Amino acid sequence: MSNRLKLTDILVTIVISIGFGILYKIWGPLYYAVKPFGINIDQLIYGMWFMAATVAFLIIRKPGVALLAEVAASSGEFLMGSEFGLEVLLYGIIQGLFAELLLMAFKYKRYDLLAVSMAGISSCIGSLILDFYKGYIGDLSTWNLVLYMTFRFIGTILFTGVLANSIVKALEATGVTNLVRTTSQKDFDSLDQ
Amino acid sequence: MNISFEESWLHKVNPALKLFTLTFLFVFAVTIHHLNYMITFTLTVSILFFFCTGQPYKHLLLFLLPFLLVFFSTAVSMILFGKGETTLFKWGLVNVTEESLYRGLHLGFRALVFAMMGITFVLTTKPVQLFYSLMQQLKLHPKYAYSFMAAIRLIPIMFEELQTIRDARKVRGIQSQKGLSGVLKSIKSLPIPLLSQSIRRAFRIAVAMEAKRFNSSNARTFYYHIGFSIYDLLFIVYFVLTISLAYFFALEFPLFPVTDVRH
Numbered sequence: 059m060s061n062r063l064k065l066t067d068i069l070v071t072i073v074i075s076i077g078f079g080i081l082y083k084i085w086g087p088l089y090y091a092v093k094p095f096g097i098n099i100d101q102l103i104y105g106m107w108f109m110a111a112t113v114a115f116l117i118i119r120k121p122g123v124a125l126l127a128e129v130a131a132s133s134g135e136f137l138m139g140s141e142f143g144l145e146v147l148l149y150g151i152i153q154g155l156f157a158e159l160l161l162m163a164f165k166y167k168r169y170d171l172l173a174v175s176m177a178g179i180s181s182c183i184g185s186l187i188l189d190f191y192k193g194y195i196g197d198l199s200t201w202n203l204v205l206y207m208t209f210r211f212i213g214t215i216l217f218t219g220v221l222a223n224s225i226v227k228a229l230e231a232t233g234v235t236n237l238v239r240t241t242s243q244k245d246f247d248s249l250d251q
Numbered sequence: 252m253n254i255s256f257e258e259s260w261l262h263k264v265n266p267a268l269k270l271f272t273l274t275f276l277f278v279f280a281v282t283i284h285h286l287n288y289m290i291t292f293t294l295t296v297s298i299l300f301f302f303c304t305g306q307p308y309k310h311l312l313l314f315l316l317p318f319l320l321v322f323f324s325t326a327v328s329m330i331l332f333g334k335g336e337t338t339l340f341k342w343g344l345v346n347v348t349e350e351s352l353y354r355g356l357h358l359g360f361r362a363l364v365f366a367m368m369g370i371t372f373v374l375t376t377k378p379v380q381l382f383y384s385l386m387q388q389l390k391l392h393p394k395y396a397y398s399f400m401a402a403i404r405l406i407p408i409m410f411e412e413l414q415t416i417r418d419a420r421k422v423r424g425i426q427s428q429k430g431l432s433g434v435l436k437s438i439k440s441l442p443i444p445l446l447s448q449s450i451r452r453a454f455r456i457a458v459a460m461e462a463k464r465f466n467s468s469n470a471r472t473f474y475y476h477i478g479f480s481i482y483d484l485l486f487i488v489y490f491v492l493t494i495s496l497a498y499f500f501a502l503e504f505p506l507f508p509v510t511d512v513r514h
Contacts, residue, residue, distance in 0.1 A: 065394055066454060068394050069401060069460075070450055070453040072395075072401075072402045073401070073450070074453075076402040076405070080409070134402075136373070137373060138373075139374075142362075142369070143277075144365055144369050145277070145369075146369075148277065194333075194358065197329070198334065199332050199333070199346065201344075202332040224439070225443065229446060229447055234450050234451060238450065
């Protein structure tokens with residue numbers, strides 16, 4: 059069982075991710091529309107932007123897929139003319155890298171809700187670090203900053219963990235994931251966890 | 252989308268160089284903490300956006316609308332809830348201070364300049380040329396570049412499929428159920444068929460490419476040759492000149508009496 063990315067893996071990952079890129083693009087105006095209400099409701103939907111990485115990883119289950127997916131999704135969003143401009147590329151790379159690092163810490167052996175939620179949280183931390191430099195979030199009042207971070211973490215677990223996991227479970231039922239996975243008994247066992 | 256436009260000199264700039272320069276400017280913009288400089292820097296990019304993309308003004312103004320929303324919404328959350336000492340206005344949790352007002356404006360301009368840089372790049376670069384340029388100038392692996400180009404070609408098919416699924420649901424008289432579980436079900440009913448079809452299609456394309464002996468080594472020939480020209484120099488000189496001018500004007504004729512917006 060080779061763990062290197064083949065053309066099939068890359069193409070499938072990128073096609074899924076460009077699909078997510080379109081979704082990310084639609085998400086931008088939505089995010090900005092709820093933002094001025096204050097109290098950081100917008101942060102609840104931020105988790106969507108980490109989703110490509112975990113969905114692609116759950117489908118293909120190989121090293122490097124999470125990073126590639128997030129980079130591809132952000133490129134897709136960028137090329138569709140995102141309101142965030144070049145920012146999305148940088149955020150995409152960092153978020154993908156952070157998700158990838160966490161999955162690597164699990165040695166790419168866990169494909170369950172916990173692993174992808176943790177990967178999402180890792181991406182979330184990456185995005186917060188960038189926000190700290192770019193958005194001066196450290197200069198928000200303390201109560202506002204706490205709310206900001208809490209909402210973003212909650213949203214991350216909902217989108218990147220729960221929603222991604224349930225989507226891939228449904229995809230597995232269609233049988234399409236068998237095309238791209240190298241199946242082994244170990245994979246089946248880990249599903250039952 | 253069919254948008255007619257004229258090719259400007261920005262279209263002729265090497266795509267990889269354009270991307271690299273704009274990425275550098277992006278990082279540069281993050282290091283600007285001086286509000287007046289941020290405003291003049293925004294001007295240098297907006298000159299390109301307004302006069303050099305070759306798009307009709309009607310389109311440019313349409314593109315500008317969401318950017319203004321971005322400006323407003325980014326600025327407002329920092330203005331209302333930012334830290335600061337000199338209070339201008341206080342109402343419950345809202346605490347507008349002089350410092351947070353300037354910081355909010357600064358963030359608004361920063362978001363605006365990022366958006367303009369991005370759209371200027373997208374409006375003046377064809378994706379195919381971008382990926383050919385990335386392969387030739389930055390040695391991006393062809394496996395990735397061609398996958399991107401194939402995926403971009405699939406976008407219209409994805410939209411067509413989305414419409415088909417919606418129509419099929421309508422014809423079969425499927426109505427969305429009420430309640431939270433109903434909402435979740437309808438959220439899931441669209442992406443599953445879309446994703447599974449996309450995966451199948453991507454898989455078939457990959458098989459076809461490999462069957463036709465897709466050569467993913469770097470020693471391959473290219474149909475399009477993307478090189479450098481005098482316009483690349485013009486692009487760089489434009490930014491060097493205008494950014495220096497922007498710095499000069501920001502120091503000599505400051506608009507706001509503030510130097511560093513950080514707390």
